[in-house]
Structure formats: C-alpha cells, structure tokens
Amino acid sequence: MEITIKFTINGKMVKVEVPPHWTLLRLLRERLGLTGTKEGCGIGECGACTVLLDGMPVNACLVLAPKVDGRSVFTVEGLGSRDALHPLQKSYIEHGAVQCGFCTPGMLISSKALLDKNPHPTQDEIKEAISGNLCRCTGYQQIIEAIEAIDKDVRG
Amino acid sequence: MKWSSNLQPQTESIMIPSFDYKTPKTLQEACDLLQEAHGKAKIIAGGTDLVIGLRNGDSNPSLLIDITSLKELRRIEETDETLSVGAAVTHSEIASSPLVRQYGIVLSKAASEIGSPQIRNLGTIGGNIVNGSPAADTLPPLIVLDAIGKVISRDRERNVPVAQLVKGPYETSLKPSEILVGVSFKKLSQDIRSGFIRLARREAMAIARMSIALLLQVQEGKIQNIRIAPGAILPTPQGLSDVEEFLKGKSPDEEVLRIASRKVSEAMIRRSGIRPSAPYKAPVVEALFLRAMRRALEGQDETGRS
Ligand SMILES: Cc1cc2nc3c(=O)[nH]c(=O)nc-3n(C[C@H](O)[C@H](O)[C@H](O)COP(=O)(O)OP(=O)(O)OC[C@H]3O[C@@H](n4cnc5c(N)ncnc54)[C@H](O)[C@@H]3O)c2cc1C
Numbered sequence: 001m002e003i004t005i006k007f008t009i010n011g012k013m014v015k016v017e018v019p020p021h022w023t024l025l026r027l028l029r030e031r032l033g034l035t036g037t038k039e040g041c042g043i044g045e046c047g048a049c050t051v052l053l054d055g056m057p058v059n060a061c062l063v064l065a066p067k068v069d070g071r072s073v074f075t076v077e078g079l080g081s082r083d084a085l086h087p088l089q090k091s092y093i094e095h096g097a098v099q100c101g102f103c104t105p106g107m108l109i110s111s112k113a114l115l116d117k118n119p120h121p122t123q124d125e126i127k128e129a130i131s132g133n134l135c136r137c138t139g140y141q142q143i144i145e146a147i148e149a150i151d152k153d154v155r156g
Numbered sequence: 157m158k159w160s161s162n163l164q165p166q167t168e169s170i171m172i173p174s175f176d177y178k179t180p181k182t183l184q185e186a187c188d189l190l191q192e193a194h195g196k197a198k199i200i201a202g203g204t205d206l207v208i209g210l211r212n213g214d215s216n217p218s219l220l221i222d223i224t225s226l227k228e229l230r231r232i233e234e235t236d237e238t239l240s241v242g243a244a245v246t247h248s249e250i251a252s253s254p255l256v257r258q259y260g261i262v263l264s265k266a267a268s269e270i271g272s273p274q275i276r277n278l279g280t281i282g283g284n285i286v287n288g289s290p291a292a293d294t295l296p297p298l299i300v301l302d303a304i305g306k307v308i309s310r311d312r313e314r315n316v317p318v319a320q321l322v323k324g325p326y327e328t329s330l331k332p333s334e335i336l337v338g339v340s341f342k343k344l345s346q347d348i349r350s351g352f353i354r355l356a357r358r359e360a361m362a363i364a365r366m367s368i369a370l371l372l373q374v375q376e377g378k379i380q381n382i383r384i385a386p387g388a389i390l391p392t393p394q395g396l397s398d399v400e401e402f403l404k405g406k407s408p409d410e411e412v413l414r415i416a417s418r419k420v421s422e423a424m425i426r427r428s429g430i431r432p433s434a435p436y437k438a439p440v441v442e443a444l445f446l447r448a449m450r451r452a453l454e455g456q457d458e459t460g461r462s
Pocket residue numbers: 043044045159198199200201202203204205206207208223243244269270271272275278279280281282283284285286287291292293294330334335336337
C-alpha cells in the first residue's frame with residue numbers, strides 16, 4: 001500500500017507515492033534519485049543522513065516518509081553543483097576537510113544549519129553543531145577550520 | 157526501543173515492516189483512532205526511539221498515529237503557579253524556551269544535552285518519558301520537579317505523577333488507549349538552585365550514561381530543602397529521599413557532602429541490587445553527585461535565569 005505525499009525538496013514541490021513505512025532517507029535515495037544523502041548506521045548515531053526538515057537538521061534515517069507531508073526538506077543537492085559550489089563546499093575542499101567523503105554531505109548540512117542561524121559561531125558552537133556527525137578520517141580539525149573560514153569571509 | 161551508545165552497523169536490508177500511518181488534526185480524533193485500533197496502533201512522536209524499535213522488530217503495529225500536529229501537545233504554557241510542557245514539544249524547543257529556563261532550568265539543561273542537534277530536533281519529552289528507558293535524560297529533572305503527567309483516552313482523563321508513569325525499564329503505566337498530553341510542575345522560585353550533571357556520551361561508552369539532577373534551597377547557610385534524582389542508575393525514576401532527609405537542616409560543608417555522596421552510592425546499590433558493575437559505578441555516582449551539588453551551590457546553572 002502506498003500513500004501520496006507532497007513536500008518541497010530543495011525548493012521544488014514534489015508529489016510522490018510512497019509506502020508509509022519507508023524512511024525519508026530511502027525515499028530520497030530510492031524514489032527521488034537524490035543519493036547525496038548517505039546511509040551510515042541507520043540508527044541516528046552517525047549523521048551521514050543529515051538533511052534539513054523545515055530548516056532544522058534531522059537524521060533522515062529516523063524520519064518516516066509520511067512525516068514530511070506538507071513540509072520542506074533540504075539536502076546536499078540543494079547546496080551547490082559541480083560548476084557552482086556553495087562557499088561551504090569550497091571551504092571544505094580548501095581546508096582538506098574532505099577525505100573519504102562519506103560524512104561530507106551530512107557535515108555540510110549541519111554546517112549550513114549552524115551558519116543559517118548563527119553566522120559568527122565560536123569554535124565551541126561549531127563543535128556542538130557537528131557533534132551528531134561522525135568522521136572517521138579527518139579528526140574534525142580541518143572541518144572546524146573550514147566552517148570558521150566562512151565566518152571570516154562573511155566578516156571580511 | 158532499547159538503545160545503547162554503541163554504534164551498531166545496520167543496513168537497509170533490515171526493513172521496517174509495513175503499517176498504516178495517520179496524522180490526526182484533533183486530540184479527539186487521535187483518541188478515537190487509538191481506541192478503535194484495540195491495541196494494534198502505536199503513537200509516534202519524533203520517532204527517534206520508535207523507528208529503531210520497528211527496525212529491530214520490538215513491536216509490530218498495524219497503524220502509527222502521529223501526534224505531532226496536535227496543538228494541545230505542542231505548547232509550553234504558564235499559569236500563576238505552574239509551567240506545563242506539551243508531550244510533543246521537542247528537546248530543542250525545551251532547551252531554547254525562556255519560560256523553561258526561568259522556571260525549570262534543571263529540565264532545560266537536561267534537554268540541551270540529549271543526543272545530538274539532529275536527535276533534539278526530532279525527539280520529544282513525551283517520547284522520552286513513555287519510552288521509559290532508565291537512562292532517559294528528562295526523567296531525573298521531572299522527578300525533582302515533582303512533575304505531573306496529564307493522560308487522556310477517549311473516555312477518561314487522569315493526572316499521574318511522572319514517577320508513577322514509569323513502572324520499570326521500558327515499561328509504563330499507560331494503557332494502549334492512552335495518550336500523554338503533557339507534563340506540568342510548580343514554577344521554581346528564584347531562591348531554588350539546580351544542578352544537572354551527566355556523563356558526556358564519549359565518557360559514557362564504557363559504563364551506563366549516569367546523571368544526577370537536584371534542586372536545592374539554602375537559607376542562612378543551612379539546607380532547607382533538597383531533591384535528588386539519579387538517572388541511569390535505578391530501574392525506575394525516583395528521588396533519593398533518605399539522602400534528602402539526611403541533608404535537610406545541615407550546612408553543606410565538605411564533610412557533610414562526603415557522607416551524603418556515600419549515602420547516594422549506598423542507596424543505588426541497595427535499590428538496584430548488587431550487580432557486577434556496582435563497584436565501578438559507586439565512585440562515579442559519588443563524584444557526579446558532588447559535582448551537581450557544587451554547581452547548585454555556586455549557582456552555575458542559573459545563568460540563564462533573569
Ligand atoms: C542516536 C540517539 C541518541 C539518543 N540520545 C539520547 C540521550 O542522550 N538522552 C535520552 O534521554 N535519550 C536519547 N535518545 C533516545 C530518544 O531520542 C529520546 O528518548 C526521545 O525523547 C524520544 O522521543 P520521540 O519523540 O522520538 O519518541 P518516539 O520514538 O516517537 O516514541 C517513543 C515511545 O513513546 C511512545 N509515545 C511517544 N509520545 C507519546 C505520547 N504523547 N503519548 C503516549 N505515548 C507516546 C511511542 O509510542 C513509543 O513507544 C537517543 C536516541 C538516538 C537514536
């Protein structure tokens with residue numbers, strides 16, 4: 001049995017048929033072809049599946065698809081494209097914050113959520129904002145620096 | 157859902173079994189749906205415990221009833237004497253609420269330390285209570301605040317102290333037809349200090365995620381009133397009345413606090429039974445208690461209050 005849900009994905013309205021027991025993560029990856037959002041643990045621990053739901057970061061692996069009906073979802077695909085990278089994406093690359101890249105989409109989304117509501121975060125605020133995103137490669141320092149650099153850019 | 161802080165790799169091959177999903181717009185409609193499902197429905201709030209539980213096959217409902225659109229469950233409201241928090245209010249919303257900070261800072265503090273930003277944006281206080289984990293972080297604050305839960309079903313409404321809502325690990329006194337609408341507690345007056353300390357997630361990997369919540373009123377150097385509740389230490393959420401009685405009327409000096417901290421760990425061992433982990437936990441519990449007392453005595457958690 002499938003239900004029809006309507007929601008905004010990266011600014012565009014979509015209408016999809018989906019079984020109610022599918023997670024938002026599965027809906028994004030398997031129905032909408034948006035495979036930027038990753039599945040790591042599937043149980044809310046790693047943050048690889050982080051997306052914005054009405055502007056707030058959530059774990060897409062814990063959200064059932066019917067929950068997003070009438071709401072707005074933002075994924076890493078909405079951030080930038082290969083030819084027009086978002087400043088955060090550029091900064092991640094420049095600071096060596098991307099190694100294997102598996103955590104990157106989720107990290108970028110958590111970073112965006114932080115900067116959207118707090119354009120001048122402190123180191124502690126940055127650490128708190130990415131505390132739900134695990135990275136096995138970088139040791140986090142480069143990621144923190146990449147986010148801090150944006151802050152400086154904005155401040156000039 | 158029973159959770160641990162261990163990372164357990166899982167794959168999409170572990171599928172969630174299918175069910176019907178309804179998002180009622182009124183509390184009445186939610187109660188009717190629940191009643192008519194005769195125990196085959198489950199309520200879903202943030203889903204942070206439930207979705208994992210469904211994946212693990214802990215339960216197999218034929219219907220999920222999403223209560224996050226019910227406005228009665230989404231409010232934080234004050235009266236002259238009390239503050240009430242709707243069951244579907246998220247941990248993020250509690251942590252950022254000026255009302256909760258002013259009148260129940262011990263609860264804001266606990267909410268702000270739960271999981272991760274992503275989990276706090278989904279997880280609700282009602283889900284935290286009803287899931288009934290011994291490590292649920294909002295329970296110790298709600299115990300020291302003597303919070304009362306408001307519970308409703310199609311035919312009945314009742315008020316139950318939160319301490320009586322949770323009967324044992326992952327077990328509550330709610331009937332399958334009942335919905336937790338919210339919790340309320342007496343607003344804390346300005347002269348009551350609070351302390352909440354929990355082991356950070358990283359520290360907590362090896363042992364349980366212990367915490368201590370307390371409220372403290374000191375007058376002329378003597379403890380007038382005190383409430384202490386540990387988290388993740390006892391099988392059900394409860395206050396430590398024997399330690400509270402010991403401390404009342406005493407001045408909180410080093411020696412008194414040291415004896416009290418012993419009493420805290422003794423109470424833990426007495427009430428939870430001697431488990432192999434008890435000797436490791438005792439000094440940790442004592443240290444947590446002392447840190448929470450120090451915070452309260454120095455007013456460190458009060459900075460957000462006006
Ligand atoms: C990665 C991760 C980290 C976590 N970290 C913490 C932590 O640090 N501290 C902590 O305390 N918890 C933690 N949790 C557990 C969880 O996030 C919380 O318990 C959360 O508050 C549950 O709320 P929910 O709205 O998501 O509940 P749901 O999953 O929607 O529901 C949980 C249970 O309560 C029932 N229920 C929900 N609302 C009601 C209601 N109003 N009336 C009747 N029944 C209801 C549901 O039927 C279900 O059985 C963590 C979970 C994850 C996945």
